[in-house]
Amino acid sequence: MRFLGIDLGAKRVGVAVGDSRVGVAVPHTTLRRTSDRQLIAELKTLASETDAEVLVVGEPRRLDGSVGSAAERSRAFARKLGDACDLPVRTVNESLTSVEAERRLRAAGVDPRRHPERVDAVAAQILLEEELGRETA
Numbered sequence: 001m002r003f004l005g006i007d008l009g010a011k012r013v014g015v016a017v018g019d020s021r022v023g024v025a026v027p028h029t030t031l032r033r034t035s036d037r038q039l040i041a042e043l044k045t046l047a048s049e050t051d052a053e054v055l056v057v058g059e060p061r062r063l064d065g066s067v068g069s070a071a072e073r074s075r076a077f078a079r080k081l082g083d084a085c086d087l088p089v090r091t092v093n094e095s096l097t098s099v100e101a102e103r104r105l106r107a108a109g110v111d112p113r114r115h116p117e118r119v120d121a122v123a124a125q126i127l128l129e130e131e132l133g134r135e136t137a
Contacts, residue, residue: 001135004028004052005128006043006081007094007120008060008074013039014120017050018128020135025128027121036077040084047085055087056131058094058124065093092130097123 005025007014013033018025028050033039047055057078060070075091082089101122102112112119 001053002051003054003056003128003131004043004047004050005056005058005124005131007058007097007124007127008077009033009120012117012120013043014117014122014124015043015046016121016124016128017052018125018132020132023132023135025125025132027118027125030117030120036080040081043081044085047087052085052087055081055085055089056128057081057089057091058097058127059091061093061095063095090131092127094123094127097126100126 001020003018003020003025005016005018011033013031015028015031016025017028031039031042055078057074059074062068078089078091098119101119104122105112105115105118110118
């Protein structure tokens with residue numbers, strides 16, 4: 001199955017693509033977020049272009065795993081996106097994905113402060129890897 005991973009942010013949204021047959025997720029792009037309508041339209045196009053069969057949206061839970069207002073907003077967006085794309089949507093706890101993304105970029109010799117858009121796309125890759133790990137388990 002083909003997956004589209006989405007790391008929601010207030011200004012930028014990281015996107016990754018993955019395939020459960022090979023168990024690989026890769027950063028794809030970073031989108032500017034001006035409105036939910038604009039973002040849903042762009043993600044719908046990306047889902048079609050990448051032949052995505054499942055959407056995976058990051059859910060920012062608290063460090064103790066509980067659901068707060070940010071996670072509720074993410075869930076509401078995920079429902080709207082799934083309806084618009086007519087695809088199933090799964091949510092994944094995205095706590096600390098940006099921290100891990102920055103660590104990976106530094107290890108690759110990329111300064112995350114100079115390339116914040118890469119942080120978002122790699123964060124989407126990380127949350128998608130989490131979902132792919134569940135898929136193959």
